[in-house]
Amino acid sequence: MAGGEQIIAVIDDDKGARQALEALLIEHEFTVNSFDSAEQFLKGVEPEIYGCIILDIKMPGMSGLQLQSELIDRGMYTPIIFVTGHGKISWSVQAIKQGAINFLEKPYDEDQLLESIAEAFEQSNLNLRIKLNCPEVIRRYMTLSTREKEVVELLVYGDNEHTNKLIAQKMNISHRTVEEYRAQAMNKLEAASLRELVTMVIVCKLHI
Amino acid sequence: MLTLDIFLSILFRFSAFCWTIKVFYQFKDYRILVLTVMFGLMTLRQGLAAYNHGFELQFDLFTNEFPGLLVSILALISIIYIEKMLVAQSKNNAQSFLDIALKHSNNTSTASLTIIGGLTVLILGIITILAIQNIENAHKSKHLPNTKILSEFQYTFFEVGNALQESYAYLLSGENAEKQEYLVWVNKTFNDINKVKISLIEDNKTTELAEEIRNLEEKIKESVIIANMLFAEYEKNGSISSSSYHSYEESIDTFTPIIETINNLISIYVGSVEDATHDSLHTSKLITSSSSILLLAVTIAFMIIAIYTLRKRQQEAANYFERELRQKNEEQLLLDSIPAMIWQKDNKNNIINLNRAAADSIGKPINEIRGKNTRIFYPEEADEYFEDDREVLRTKVPKLEIIERYQEKDKKVWIRTDKYPLFDERRQTKGVLVVAMDITRQKEAQEELEKDRKKIINIKNELIHTERINLLGQLSSSISHELNQPLSAASQFYSSIKLRLKKLNVTDETVQRYLNQGIEQIKRASLIIQRINAMAKKQLPQKVKINIATIIDEVVKILENEIKLNNIKIQANFPEQPPVCMLDKIEIQQVILNLLQNAINSLQKIPYNRQIVITVQILNTKEIKVSIRDNGIGISTDIVDKIFNAYTSSETGGVGLGLFICKTIIEAHDGKIWLDSDYTDGAKFSFILPV
Numbered sequence: 001m002a003g004g005e006q007i008i009a010v011i012d013d014d015k016g017a018r019q020a021l022e023a024l025l026i027e028h029e030f031t032v033n034s035f036d037s038a039e040q041f042l043k044g045v046e047p048e049i050y051g052c053i054i055l056d057i058k059m060p061g062m063s064g065l066q067l068q069s070e071l072i073d074r075g076m077y078t079p080i081i082f083v084t085g086h087g088k089i090s091w092s093v094q095a096i097k098q099g100a101i102n103f104l105e106k107p108y109d110e111d112q113l114l115e116s117i118a119e120a121f122e123q124s125n126l127n128l129r130i131k132l133n134c135p136e137v138i139r140r141y142m143t144l145s146t147r148e149k150e151v152v153e154l155l156v157y158g159d160n161e162h163t164n165k166l167i168a169q170k171m172n173i174s175h176r177t178v179e180e181y182r183a184q185a186m187n188k189l190e191a192a193s194l195r196e197l198v199t200m201v202i203v204c205k206l207h208i
Numbered sequence: 209m210l211t212l213d214i215f216l217s218i219l220f221r222f223s224a225f226c227w228t229i230k231v232f233y234q235f236k237d238y239r240i241l242v243l244t245v246m247f248g249l250m251t252l253r254q255g256l257a258a259y260n261h262g263f264e265l266q267f268d269l270f271t272n273e274f275p276g277l278l279v280s281i282l283a284l285i286s287i288i289y290i291e292k293m294l295v296a297q298s299k300n301n302a303q304s305f306l307d308i309a310l311k312h313s314n315n316t317s318t319a320s321l322t323i324i325g326g327l328t329v330l331i332l333g334i335i336t337i338l339a340i341q342n343i344e345n346a347h348k349s350k351h352l353p354n355t356k357i358l359s360e361f362q363y364t365f366f367e368v369g370n371a372l373q374e375s376y377a378y379l380l381s382g383e384n385a386e387k388q389e390y391l392v393w394v395n396k397t398f399n400d401i402n403k404v405k406i407s408l409i410e411d412n413k414t415t416e417l418a419e420e421i422r423n424l425e426e427k428i429k430e431s432v433i434i435a436n437m438l439f440a441e442y443e444k445n446g447s448i449s450s451s452s453y454h455s456y457e458e459s460i461d462t463f464t465p466i467i468e469t470i471n472n473l474i475s476i477y478v479g480s481v482e483d484a485t486h487d488s489l490h491t492s493k494l495i496t497s498s499s500s501i502l503l504l505a506v507t508i509a510f511m512i513i514a515i516y517t518l519r520k521r522q523q524e525a526a527n528y529f530e531r532e533l534r535q536k537n538e539e540q541l542l543l544d545s546i547p548a549m550i551w552q553k554d555n556k557n558n559i560i561n562l563n564r565a566a567a568d569s570i571g572k573p574i575n576e577i578r579g580k581n582t583r584i585f586y587p588e589e590a591d592e593y594f595e596d597d598r599e600v601l602r603t604k605v606p607k608l609e610i611i612e613r614y615q616e617k618d619k620k621v622w623i624r625t626d627k628y629p630l631f632d633e634r635r636q637t638k639g640v641l642v643v644a645m646d647i648t649r650q651k652e653a654q655e656e657l658e659k660d661r662k663k664i665i666n667i668k669n670e671l672i673h674t675e676r677i678n679l680l681g682q683l684s685s686s687i688s689h690e691l692n693q694p695l696s697a698a699s700q701f702y703s704s705i706k707l708r709l710k711k712l713n714v715t716d717e718t719v720q721r722y723l724n725q726g727i728e729q730i731k732r733a734s735l736i737i738q739r740i741n742a743m744a745k746k747q748l749p750q751k752v753k754i755n756i757a758t759i760i761d762e763v764v765k766i767l768e769n770e771i772k773l774n775n776i777k778i779q780a781n782f783p784e785q786p787p788v789c790m791l792d793k794i795e796i797q798q799v800i801l802n803l804l805q806n807a808i809n810s811l812q813k814i815p816y817n818r819q820i821v822i823t824v825q826i827l828n829t830k831e832i833k834v835s836i837r838d839n840g841i842g843i844s845t846d847i848v849d850k851i852f853n854a855y856t857s858s859e860t861g862g863v864g865l866g867l868f869i870c871k872t873i874i875e876a877h878d879g880k881i882w883l884d885s886d887y888t889d890g891a892k893f894s895f896i897l898p899v
Binding site: 014016017019020021023024026027028060085106107108110 | 689690692693694695696697698699700701703704707708711734849
């Protein structure tokens, strides 16, 4: 919710890990709700109230990644921090592409955790802000040229196309042109950063 | 009269006859028998001719019977020639030659022809001879007696006339005694005349003569009556009146012309009979000669046929033998074409026959080996071989698979020998058939196979070994991962305590110290875990680009025996493009091994139709999917969720780590492994590996 404290959701099937993390977060003055499974989380209160979800990837039943997909399908873009006992780089890539904040391997550093949480809250606020402003965002989006929209789409949804060079190759134009399109798009949308741009596109469901 | 030509003719014919008997006895040819019969008849014919001519020898060579003599000589020559031919043939093995040829000859028509011809000749001959004899006899019996009697009778008539005139004279002279005698004589002659008359009456040709004789008889009767009257008168009167005398003279005079007529008639008759006899004799002679000629012709004809058929038989026999020889050659060719070495031995270790391969192994041509003793060619081993032979001969059963090893130059050679007993017609062993084959190649192949088998066992052992090591690695890896959870939780709790204490303003150093030390220990534990992880990671998969199909094939081969033993039908479907991806060979082998072993175990619980299907698919440019499914008893629903967990087992004896390890390996490859829940006919495990 706007202003006030942001609530963290902790989801982990391992009771010990869950309780330990919960305790730590409480001691850091956070408000925490913990769940032992993704299903339980979904059954609970409206997920939108959470500013951050700390999520174990490997769980019986619905996995962390599956929950992430489920939330996105429902149009909820709550920032997620993934934790896991097994390092799986490929999964982490997938997680982050789908909007994860960070990917932490146990045992993780406390400071790292706090940093990620802060980042998550920030993102959560951003999400809210943009969501409330969606109509305006959409209007601005309409002012983009087709080429600019293409660039935006590739920036947001492309696999590894965050670099201008790759986008240029894909669109068959020079990478300077890509830069120009990108700059113009961001200008028109009044996005201060790539993250804002991405958030706008995703939250307001901008598409060509 | 027995002329010389007839005599010689008989002699020659009889000789020919005897000779044919001898030849027949020697050669047992039924056509000779025909000749025998013919010559016999010819001899008989000539003999009868001699009999008819009478047996007084006359040294006349060139009579009517001379052609018959020529025939006889020809007959004798012919049988001698036939015999010579037969002897010549028999010298060339023709005895059996002919026997075989005759036995194999299909020409029964000639045989029957010969028999029919022979019988015809026989019948003809008999008929001819009988006919001839009949004709001559008929003539003689009919006519000869008549003319003889008539010739005699001529004289008798003359005498009768004389007698009656004499009696007249005696009557005149008055001598009683003589006159009585003459009358007696006349009476007696009268009887004779009567007899002749009767026989003449019977014969048609002489009826006229008979009439005249009857006339004469009458006249003589009259004369006799008158004579008796005269005698009576003389007796009474002592003299004879001239009138009575006159009448007697008249009567006597009457029969003189009659007698003359009779004599004439008799002459004519006898002459004609003689002519007829001459004619008939002529005819009979003609018949005799023609019959002889006929017999000769037939004989010659049959001789020609005999010679011809004999020739033909010879040809057939020669053909037969040629065929036999060719067949024998073909049989030898057949033997020679067999690569195995074949010897035919008798029961004294002599080599009766052998094929080319056997001769080559000895190194001499077949002809030089045939018939000789084994000892000549195998001086050292002959006794040994003979021992085997003796065993076979004694037991009458084959001795098989005698295997020997030789060192030939620089190579090892293996020979397998089989010995079979050979029996004669009385089921006694008469020899041994030896078949020997070079089985070096097979033995070598066997040894290769052994080597391969050993290799596979080694690979299997290695795999098991590696699995164990990996297991250890995985275990420690999993244990360390599991340890991470509680350790990091504990660490977090420590941090929480620290924070709370801070809030509670607890500054007690000791408490802080204890806390810090606790955190230290946890960190230390963490390090240990990290080190263990590092060690486990050393067993990191060595990834190389490999075709998964190859790995699957290898694993299936390792489990081949078990699959066969359990009657499992296994099928693998591979895509056309080789499914290549980066993976650790041993680890993926382990995964497949585990999955297949699980499939086999679950299939053992169903009775029949056990199947495993392995499918490899290239899903897209990035992923390859492998599925292994079976139609076994499947996974029970209560453990379906936990199946990939450690220590979950469906077997009472299992540890429950197989699938867990699989999962670890697959995930270490950044892949995913799962149980296909849609497939309910058994179990279907699939995993995806990134390319």
